[in-house]
Amino acid sequence: MRLENKTAIITGGGSGIGLSSARAFCREGAKTAIFGRRQDRLDEAKNELGDNLLAIQGDITNDDDIQRLVDETVREFGKIDILVHNAGMFTVSPLHEMEDEAWDQVLNVNLRSIFKLTKAVLPHMMRQKSGNIIHISSILSLVATPNASAYNASKGALNQFCRSLATEYGSFGIRSNVICPGLIETEMTEDLMSDEKLMEEWSKNYPIGRFGKPEDIANACLFLASEESSFITGAILPVDGGYTAL
Ligand SMILES: NC(=O)c1ccc[n+]([C@@H]2O[C@H](COP(=O)([O-])OP(=O)(O)OC[C@H]3O[C@@H](n4cnc5c(N)ncnc54)[C@H](OP(=O)(O)O)[C@@H]3O)[C@@H](O)[C@H]2O)c1
Numbered sequence: 001m002r003l004e005n006k007t008a009i010i011t012g013g014g015s016g017i018g019l020s021s022a023r024a025f026c027r028e029g030a031k032t033a034i035f036g037r038r039q040d041r042l043d044e045a046k047n048e049l050g051d052n053l054l055a056i057q058g059d060i061t062n063d064d065d066i067q068r069l070v071d072e073t074v075r076e077f078g079k080i081d082i083l084v085h086n087a088g089m090f091t092v093s094p095l096h097e098m099e100d101e102a103w104d105q106v107l108n109v110n111l112r113s114i115f116k117l118t119k120a121v122l123p124h125m126m127r128q129k130s131g132n133i134i135h136i137s138s139i140l141s142l143v144a145t146p147n148a149s150a151y152n153a154s155k156g157a158l159n160q161f162c163r164s165l166a167t168e169y170g171s172f173g174i175r176s177n178v179i180c181p182g183l184i185e186t187e188m189t190e191d192l193m194s195d196e197k198l199m200e201e202w203s204k205n206y207p208i209g210r211f212g213k214p215e216d217i218a219n220a221c222l223f224l225a226s227e228e229s230s231f232i233t234g235a236i237l238p239v240d241g242g243y244t245a246l
Pocket residue numbers: 011012013014015016017018035036037038039041058059060061086087088089090109136137138139180181182183184185186187188189
């Protein structure tokens with residue numbers, strides 16, 4: 001098994017890319033803690049994945065919840081080897097109409113929370129002289145789309161945050177990498193993807209001829225979490241069917 005004796009935290013692990021990654025991690029032997037606000041989603045994941053899974057309810061914008069996530073994971077599993085920053089949100093708004101609160105919300109969920117959780121986890125990884133941090137960014141960190149300035153900005157900043165970690169903590173045996181998904185079929189994109197005409201248009205931007213599935217990202221996540229990628233750090237990996245190659 002590729003993650004035997006490893007432990008992991010996956011934020012937003014109750015649905016979509018996070019849940020698919022949790023399935024892959026548990027299958028490969030990792031004890032995995034998932035985190036999110038919806039208790040029913042966490043319960044479903046726990047029922048499905050059983051003893052290797054720890055489900056912790058909380059809000060990633062709440063500093064106390066973040067500390068509790070780290071404390072409970074360490075209490076239960078003894079250590080944290082892998083941290084997947086996956087929880088995120090998307091909003092659509094022309095910039096000149098965007099409320100300050102909406103901007104702050106996106107930046108809090110997609111960026112500030114990552115600073116806070118990383119800061120809480122780093123001492124554990126530094127002590128054990130190993131760690132692996134994976135950031136779920138977006139192709140919208142590499143190219144922009146209109147009416148999504150807060151999301152685009154948050155994910156662009158995340159890429160640089162990832163590289164900063166790679167340079168700053170490599171000497172502690174800590175790796176940090178980014179995955180940039182293209183359009184993936186999840187709850188986040190459900191409404192968008194129900195627009196058949198729009199999807200037909202957008203599919204022309206995907207050389208591989210299809211949009212992504214959560215498993216496409218989970219597989220990349222598993223690779224970056226495993227020893228197979230032990231010389232990879234500070235990398236920004238598009239998993240996008242060739243979208244950013246066009
Ligand atoms: N789907 C795509 O096309 C796509 C493309 C590029 C990047 N991404 C990125 O992939 C990541 C996962 O998204 P997804 O597509 O899998 O959509 P999703 O199923 O909606 O997953 C988002 C997850 O984030 C959690 N979350 C959101 N706000 C939270 C908060 N305040 N506190 C705790 N958890 C929170 C949600 O759980 P709760 O609601 O239960 O809290 C949910 O499980 C996101 O970072 C997204 O930006 C997705």
